[in-house]
Amino acid sequence: MNAKPMIFSGIQPSGKLHIGNYLGAIKQFVPLQDTYDAIFGIVDLHAMTQLYDKEEMSERIINAAVNYLACGLDPDKATLMLQSGVSEHAELAWILSTVTPLPWIQRVPTFKEKAKNQPDNVNMGLFNYPVLMAADILLYKSVAVPVGEDQRPHLELTREIARAFNQRFGSFFPEPEEIIKGGKDARVMGLDGKRRMSKSLDNCIYLDDDAETIYEKVTRQGVTDPARVRKSDPGNPDICNMFTWHTFFSDERTQKECAQQCRDAEFGCMDCKAVLVRNIVQTLEPIQERQKELLEDLDKVRDIISEGTERARKIAREAMKEVREITGMTYLD
Ligand code: AQP
Secondary structure (H helix, E strand, O other): OOOOOEEEEEEOOOOOOEHHHHHHHHHHHHHHHHHOEEEEEEOHHHHOOOOOOOOOHHHHHHHHHHHHHHOOOOOOOOEEEEHHHOOHHHHHHHHHHOOOOHHHHHOOHHHHHHHHHOHHHOOHHHHHHHHHHHHHHHOOOOOEEEOOHHHHHHHHHHHHHHHHHHHHHOOOOOOOEEEOOOOHHHOOEOOOOOOEOOOOOOOOOEOOOOHHHHHHHHHHHOOOOOOOOOOOOOOOHHHOHHHHHHHHHOOHHHHHHHHHHHHOOOOOHHHHHHHHHHHHHHHHHHHHHHHHHHHOOHHHHHHHHHHHHHHHHHHHHHHHHHHHHHHOOOOOO
């Protein structure tokens, strides 16, 4: 019997982790590992729904693990696991798909968005993604799931699927709450200011970007108030994506000063971006120092993943045994 309630959250190794993953998800994982029995997954089966280079997958998994740890996940408190190492995720996903009416999946906005982003590869895995996600969460009987704002519809669907299963087979799964912190960083927009920052879109600041790269990206690609053409035009920080980023990385005094000087046309966009870059670099500095240490000891990172996956596997096996019993799938037992 677990002393603490379970939570689960995952990140797909579909590319390098970015500041949206950090601000929207990982940053809030850290305090939760003290109060919950937390399982954090590297959900590589989900990443298979996009085309990928198979030679790169291991590197991406390590990048995700290194970043989880560099951002403060403590393997003595929380479990870091690899989804494909626990086959029960896929097994439960199948069972849950049999209680999920088709229209529930058809209405999920993230499917439509992803299908638009990869029109040549609209595969069944992409369609079934929310059911696999429900399985990831319910397998551990999680009571809550810390995620970014974009995952809200998936969590709503997870509760509906749990309810449908419980109605058909008897009460078994809890209906998990989402833990989404308020604030604009629950949905970080990309450099373009138009779409959510996403690994699969070229609009990210990655957690391992160096100062020069961050400067280049922010100054060249960071979209500001579109109506402001010259430095002498008064700007509007309320509609400036780079100013929104200040609210993530700069202290309140700096935010106020930048906003005022922008409105008074004393500060040009490049001046404001220079301050922003300095503060992003400063925020990422301790994470990047830790990344370097971890990259020098990859055997330790691999051990953390293996041990975490082993622990998750034990919990998952127990749960699936119960699921098979209550669904009557025990003929050979
Ligand atoms: N831009 C974002 N703002 C806030 N939170 C975000 N998250 C992702 N992007 C942002 C949160 O990070 C966690 C892990 O997400 P994921 O990698 O599993 O899937 P995703 O949301 O599809 O992330 P990407 O970067 O957009 O990946 P691709 O491009 O491969 O689809 C989640 O909690 C998510 O909310």
